Amino acid sequence: MSAGEIVLDVLAGICLLLGAFLAFSAGVGVLRFGHLLARMHAVTKPQVLGLILLMTGVALRLRSGPAVAVLALVVAFQLLTSPVAAHMVGRAGFRTGKVRPEDLDVDDLSDAPPTPPTPQPPTPPTPTPPPPR
Amino acid sequence: MSTVLGTVVVIAAVLLLAGAALAVVRIERGPSMLDRTIGLDVLTTTIVGAGALEAAWSRRAEMLPILVVLSLVGFVGSVVVARFAAVEPEGEALVRTPRALREDGDDDVDDAPAVEPRADREGADE
Numbered sequence: 001m002s003a004g005e006i007v008l009d010v011l012a013g014i015c016l017l018l019g020a021f022l023a024f025s026a027g028v029g030v031l032r033f034g035h036l037l038a039r040m041h042a043v044t045k046p047q048v049l050g051l052i053l054l055m056t057g058v059a060l061r062l063r064s065g066p067a068v069a070v071l072a073l074v075v076a077f078q079l080l081t082s083p084v085a086a087h088m089v090g091r092a093g094f095r096t097g098k099v100r101p102e103d104l105d106v107d108d109l110s111d112a113p114p115t116p117p118t119p120q121p122p123t124p125p126t127p128t129p130p131p132p133r
Numbered sequence: 134m135s136t137v138l139g140t141v142v143v144i145a146a147v148l149l150l151a152g153a154a155l156a157v158v159r160i161e162r163g164p165s166m167l168d169r170t171i172g173l174d175v176l177t178t179t180i181v182g183a184g185a186l187e188a189a190w191s192r193r194a195e196m197l198p199i200l201v202v203l204s205l206v207g208f209v210g211s212v213v214v215a216r217f218a219a220v221e222p223e224g225e226a227l228v229r230t231p232r233a234l235r236e237d238g239d240d241d242v243d244d245a246p247a248v249e250p251r252a253d254r255e256g257a258d259e
Contacts, residue, residue: 013141016189020145020152023179027152030159030175039159039171046152046178051204054185058197061189070197074181074204081208085174088215093167096220 008060015057022050036093037103040086047082051075142190149186153179170214177207 022045029042055071062068093099094109101107156175163169181203188196 009138012189013138016145016186017141017148019182020148020186023175023182024148024152024155026175026178027155030172031155036165036167036171039168043171043174043178046182047174051178051181054182058185058189061192062194064194067194067197070194070201074197074200077201077204077208081205085208085211085215088212089167089170092215092220093165096165096167098165098167 008063012057012060015053015060019046019050019052019054019057022046022053026050035100036098037090040090044082044086047078051078138190142186145186146183149179149182153183166214166218170211173214174207174211177203177210181207 026042026046029045030039033039033042052075055075059068059071090099091109153176156172156179160169160172160176181200184196184200184203188194188200
């Protein structure tokens with residue numbers, strides 16, 4: 001085994017360990033966090049970064065063109081589908097009342113239109129009464 | 134070198150297994166269908182990671198099409214649940230856990246309130 005292959009194997013091992021640790025952290029987060037949006041936040045980490053790390057590790061181990069293409073396909077599908085799934089889950093959670101309104105900075109989903117900043121009418125200058133003589 | 138890589142694979146497998154077990158605990162606890170959906174997302178991603186780990190360990194590429202399929206199946210599952218099963222009627226959980234059955238008592242399973250899906254589902258459809 002040449003030195004280059006050893007370096008590639010070490011890099012692959014580091015990527016695999018980091019990806020597995022992200023999956024573990026997602027398990028901890030989805031169990032420990034308190035409400036729906038916080039759990040969704042925890043789920044996102046292995047779905048994108050963890051999967052990319054794991055696929056990089058596999059690609060560094062396999063070192064063949066078609067395998068790398070299939071792994072890139074996995075990552076591409078995940079990057080396409082996970083935002084859509086997260087949007088659907090978040091919207092369903094909003095509509096079934098699992099999102100506290102005070103947590104939101106911007107509310108694009110409720111039916112109430114955003115209140116426009118009402119321009120204050122210029123107050124007419126109050127005429128000062130003449131001082132009594 | 135192979136022993137070092139074997140150690141790495143074992144540690145990564147233990148981490149993936151612990152994450153999957155915690156996700157299963159969340160799926161059991163709920164409390165809503167959406168929380169179970171999120172737990173299933175973690176579980177699917179962990180299974181994809183386990184397949185990738187196996188492919189990296191054995192240096193064979195037979196597992197890779199399975200990973201492609203799994204990454205799409207998880208998406209379909211969470212979208213379907215969020216779209217059609219997110220609204221749960223009051224007093225009638227879609228999945229009766231043993232704990233919920235104990236809390237409700239044994240005798241009111243039959244006279245549970247009737248499900249009225251039509252009135253509740255309008256918020257979920259658009």
